[in-house]
């Protein structure tokens with residue numbers, strides 16, 4: 001996907017990875033619509049990148065309804081959707097509230113799929129587009145305290161794979177980015193739950209994972225978009241493990257190739273056989 005002059009809708013734009021992504025996308029010539037809740041950092045980022053601030057709470061169904069239409073009315077068709085906003089709710093399940101569950105699933109899973117649903121008709125009719133879902137290696141391996149967060153990320157990875165199968169043969173591409181721990185506020189927050197912190201300490205000490213820098217993650221994601229790669233797994237040393245979990249999805253893709261991905265258009269009621277025989 002060519003990013004020069006492409007219109008990118010980036011959610012979670014003011015976070016650690018979002019900010020690095022906004023800067024890298026701008027360097028590559030993209031025009032940005034930047035989405036997060038808090039308006040002040042969003043406007044500051046818009047000023048520094050030449051993007052447009054679009055404050056919205058993705059957990060609010062009223063804000064989510066028709067969101068892509070409102071963005072496109074102001075800024076024109078979205079060429080690339082980057083679903084990056086997420087909540088990192090860590091803790092033992094019974095220590096979390098029902099509201100924690102609802103908001104985490106809404107933000108990490110419902111909102112990205114809903115935004116894909118909203119943006120797709122325009123992309124398909126224009127004959128180009130790219131859907132980017134920022135997932136996590138927490139959706140590959142389970143860590144204590146990350147049942148909810150990891151569950152939503154596993155769901156997002158799997159749903160994006162399904163979307164890719166549905167979009168086979170269309171000009172709309174997908175990218176699933178499965179990212180390991182990044183030096184970030186999110187990791188600091190997750191580290192406040194002792195068992196999660198101890199788990200990350202162990203895998204980092206064992207060199208199964210390494211702590212990523214946000215700029216390197218942004219460079220990797222943007223390169224994967226430009227190269228049209230369906231998967232990005234970082235750090236590279238963990239990529240084979242993540243790829244193994246993708247094998248059943250890859251096998252299904254091969255076994256089911258050639259199956260139409262969308263139902264054939266319905267014939268008008270009057271032409272259906274049962275209607276004819278009833279005459």
Ligand SMILES: NC(=O)c1ccc[n+]([C@@H]2O[C@H](COP(=O)([O-])OP(=O)(O)OC[C@H]3O[C@@H](n4cnc5c(N)ncnc54)[C@H](OP(=O)(O)O)[C@@H]3O)[C@@H](O)[C@H]2O)c1
Nearest residue numbers: 012014015016017036037038057058085086179182184186
């Ligand atoms: N950090 C890591 O170690 C790591 C590792 C693997 C994967 N990831 C993934 O990378 C992505 C970005 O992570 P990050 O560390 O950059 O996160 P972050 O620093 O916590 O930033 C989260 C962003 O989402 C926005 N946001 C939060 N709630 C929102 C809501 N209800 N509606 C709209 N926007 C909302 C925040 O701004 P407001 O609060 O102003 O809304 C902020 O811009 C996430 O998908 C995360 O799962 C991160």
